[in-house]
Amino acid sequence: MLRRVLCTMLLVGALPSLAEGSQGHISVVLLGATGDLAKKYLWQGLFQLYIDQVSSGHSFTFHGAALTDLELGQKLMFDVLKKLSCPPDESPNRCAVLKDQFLKLSQYHQLKTAENYTALNREIGILLHQEGLKEAGRIFYFSVPPFAYTEIARHINSSCRPPPGAWLRVVLEKPFGHDLESAQQMAAELTSFFREEEMYRVDHYLGKQAVAHILPFRDQNCQFLDPIWNRHHVERVEVVLKETVDAKGRTSFYEQYGVIRDVLQNHLTEALMFLTMELPGNLSKAEEVLQCKLQALQSLRGLEKQSVVLGQYQAYASHVQEELQKGQNYVSTTPTFAGVLVHSDSLRWEGVPFLLTSGKALDERVGYVRVLFKNRAYCTQSEALRDAGHSQCKPKQIVFYIGHGVLNTPAVLVSRNLFRPIMPKSNWREVVGQPDLHIFGQPLSDYYVYSPVKERDAYSVLISNIYHGRKDFFITTENLLASWAFWTPLLNSISHQAPRLYPGGVENQHYLDFEMVSGELAFTVAEPVELLNPSGPMPSDYKTIQSKFRKSPLVSAWSEVLISQLASDVEKTASRAVARSGQFHLALSGGSSPVALFQRLARHHYDFPWRHTHLWLVDERCVPLTDPESNFFSLHNHLLQNIRVPYFNVHPMPVHLHQRLCVEEDGGTELYAKEIVALVANASFDLVLLGVGTDGHTASLFPHSENGLEGAQAVVLTESPVKPHQRMSLSLPLINKAQQVFVLVMGKGKHDITTQISRVGREPRKWPISGVSPSSGQLVWYVDYEALLG
Ligand SMILES: *[C@@H]1O[C@H](CO)[C@@H](O)[C@H](O)[C@H]1NC(C)=O
Ligand SMILES: *[C@@H]1O[C@H](CO)[C@@H](O)[C@H](O)[C@H]1NC(C)=O
Numbered sequence: 001m002l003r004r005v006l007c008t009m010l011l012v013g014a015l016p017s018l019a020e021g022s023q024g025h026i027s028v029v030l031l032g033a034t035g036d037l038a039k040k041y042l043w044q045g046l047f048q049l050y051i052d053q054v055s056s057g058h059s060f061t062f063h064g065a066a067l068t069d070l071e072l073g074q075k076l077m078f079d080v081l082k083k084l085s086c087p088p089d090e091s092p093n094r095c096a097v098l099k100d101q102f103l104k105l106s107q108y109h110q111l112k113t114a115e116n117y118t119a120l121n122r123e124i125g126i127l128l129h130q131e132g133l134k135e136a137g138r139i140f141y142f143s144v145p146p147f148a149y150t151e152i153a154r155h156i157n158s159s160c161r162p163p164p165g166a167w168l169r170v171v172l173e174k175p176f177g178h179d180l181e182s183a184q185q186m187a188a189e190l191t192s193f194f195r196e197e198e199m200y201r202v203d204h205y206l207g208k209q210a211v212a213h214i215l216p217f218r219d220q221n222c223q224f225l226d227p228i229w230n231r232h233h234v235e236r237v238e239v240v241l242k243e244t245v246d247a248k249g250r251t252s253f254y255e256q257y258g259v260i261r262d263v264l265q266n267h268l269t270e271a272l273m274f275l276t277m278e279l280p281g282n283l284s285k286a287e288e289v290l291q292c293k294l295q296a297l298q299s300l301r302g303l304e305k306q307s308v309v310l311g312q313y314q315a316y317a318s319h320v321q322e323e324l325q326k327g328q329n330y331v332s333t334t335p336t337f338a339g340v341l342v343h344s345d346s347l348r349w350e351g352v353p354f355l356l357t358s359g360k361a362l363d364e365r366v367g368y369v370r371v372l373f374k375n376r377a378y379c380t381q382s383e384a385l386r387d388a389g390h391s392q393c394k395p396k397q398i399v400f401y402i403g404h405g406v407l408n409t410p411a412v413l414v415s416r417n418l419f420r421p422i423m424p425k426s427n428w429r430e431v432v433g434q435p436d437l438h439i440f441g442q443p444l445s446d447y448y449v450y451s452p453v454k455e456r457d458a459y460s461v462l463i464s465n466i467y468h469g470r471k472d473f474f475i476t477t478e479n480l481l482a483s484w485a486f487w488t489p490l491l492n493s494i495s496h497q498a499p500r501l502y503p504g505g506v507e508n509q510h511y512l513d514f515e516m517v518s519g520e521l522a523f524t525v526a527e528p529v530e531l532l533n534p535s536g537p538m539p540s541d542y543k544t545i546q547s548k549f550r551k552s553p554l555v556s557a558w559s560e561v562l563i564s565q566l567a568s569d570v571e572k573t574a575s576r577a578v579a580r581s582g583q584f585h586l587a588l589s590g591g592s593s594p595v596a597l598f599q600r601l602a603r604h605h606y607d608f609p610w611r612h613t614h615l616w617l618v619d620e621r622c623v624p625l626t627d628p629e630s631n632f633f634s635l636h637n638h639l640l641q642n643i644r645v646p647y648f649n650v651h652p653m654p655v656h657l658h659q660r661l662c663v664e665e666d667g668g669t670e671l672y673a674k675e676i677v678a679l680v681a682n683a684s685f686d687l688v689l690l691g692v693g694t695d696g697h698t699a700s701l702f703p704h705s706e707n708g709l710e711g712a713q714a715v716v717l718t719e720s721p722v723k724p725h726q727r728m729s730l731s732l733p734l735i736n737k738a739q740q741v742f743v744l745v746m747g748k749g750k751h752d753i754t755t756q757i758s759r760v761g762r763e764p765r766k767w768p769i770s771g772v773s774p775s776s777g778q779l780v781w782y783v784d785y786e787a788l789l790g
């Protein structure tokens, strides 16, 4: 076959531009050459690459490949190639010549078996040998479904690597996994075939001109932006991709992914990172850009269920039923709309809300990244006068307009009351006119507006970046995993949450508007009754149950209600203690149950007397305080960093002394006991918060523990049956001196132990929790329905 192509080439004269290959030859292999993406964008992008680089000194051949046999594949591929269009900025004559050459340099291959790959490798070698060309590199573009990746990767690694001295670049298309675990698995597989620098994972948003210009814009305008690109000046950031289409025809993909995996985890997160990352010293250094971006990703604060609002297009369920042959009773909880409130813990952005939103079947198609600045001016003049000029009282914003919408072109907009931006004249031109157009509530004339001189499709931009080896326009393995690490906990926590149904298009009206309320997101209008799922009473309809457990008061409810009740009870106890003694001594347990309580306290209890609160630890693991296993670390993450408690009121357990952990001679337990005696009147805490383990342990007092269940010692070292084994804990006698003890028990996993201890008497050696019985204080049980009822 190759001979035939070469013959034809020789007949029409020399291979069109192989003669130019003094810099070496580049072979581009497009796998999935007859698929949708290839038809729509990739061949056009490769043609653009050829047009742009024909005189670069490199010579090119383009190899389309698919599973289809030679004859049919060839026909399908050339049907696509014949329809390639000339870019509007190219002269028709030159373009026609170039297109002719491009077709001659393109060839179809069946790539199905190992032999087929070996044959391709051989053919490339023979061609270069005959033409006397040196090989510069090979690009393999995977435009195939992910399940085919491993097989293809194995073949390329084993038989299609270019000879030493030439580079290999493999280009991968999303989805890159479904959650952190699957992404890790996939990454591990690919890593066994390709080196990190060989892999180019595409997020086509990074090729959108407005997105690709965010970093250069920040760099070129740093004199204006440096003082204002931070939490003191930025009111909020919106990253938005609205679509009018629905998921019809794609439900087999969509039903597994949903809007967050489809768009937010990748496109919107990437765009946000360009905006929030620190600027590297040199934008041309891909490693520096990637490093800064990774840091920005890693400084995002973890998301919770309350960070998100979800919607589902009303007709989506019927599309799923139809396309996936599901019965009428099939219920899908896959969201087609999401709004997510993201925060960064970086010093630059702490407290600034980043809103990420996308949805299908919305009222318009538009994408943008919008930075809205705080307005600090008070303007004395009348509104009429104010509106005439570019007053400081008007909104101040910078918008990277990705496309569609009222502007219908990529653009960069800067409010005129901010600054006149510096834009590279060769690529961006100022847009004037269209005075009637309004954007984000302001006439277009209120902005400096720039649009690209040449509009380029994202894939053309990316293909050019692959050619230039600009890895900063692609997703590295570390970047990918960091993004999944950020999104996966949220995805898990909402997997069964019923999204709000919406009618679609303009009929959505205000149903999908949402707002930030004390750090959470909520729809602004109540759910329209006729759209509600009639699936019985929701958990929150139940009130808390009040009764007795082990002869002490019991509060029980679904977990969220329980936590909010517990949080208010803690606050009441705190206020009473402060009113009585000017101080509140609170001892907190580790483990996962109190995390929700900490978050609730930090977010909703603004009156909490933190200034007068002393925080103590009930128990600690013998690890450094900065270890994620440390109870103090968790307390810091979920509570301390979000409240204003004086540093000297915080009392971590001294597990780390003399550069070693929990060694008896170091006297950590005595030290803590002394501190308690010195600060807490009668060593009697105002409130001790405890949990219960499935074996009946509480604090770090385990069944049959030699220490801490009785005796005079206030603080003890103990051994846990699970890692990390060594612990420090308050003793049972000290706990029982407290004025109040709250025991929090949550989750199905605690049902058996809850049942067990409801029946037993006081047997602390078997079940340490049964020994909790304040001598003169009060004990209250907070047990959620799952733990209580199973
Ligand atoms: C691909 O390999 C198979 C089996 O090795 C072979 O039958 C087929 O002819 C090859 N295709 C081409 C186009 O050479
Ligand atoms: C990739 O190719 C190299 C060199 O042929 C080989 O040593 C290695 O085992 C291959 N990797 C895998 C996972 O097959």
Ligand SMILES: *[C@@H]1O[C@H](CO)[C@@H](O)[C@H](O)[C@H]1NC(C)=O
Binding pocket: 282, 283, 284, 285
């Ligand atoms: C930035 O990095 C590029 C590529 O490494 C280099 O050519 C350029 O000189 C650097 N610029 C500065 C200002 O250091």
Ligand SMILES: *[C@@H]1O[C@H](CO)[C@@H](O)[C@H](O)[C@H]1NC(C)=O
Binding pocket: 681, 682, 684
């Ligand atoms: C400390 O204990 C003593 C004796 O039990 C008691 O009289 C006193 O009120 C207690 N002090 C406080 C502050 O609770």
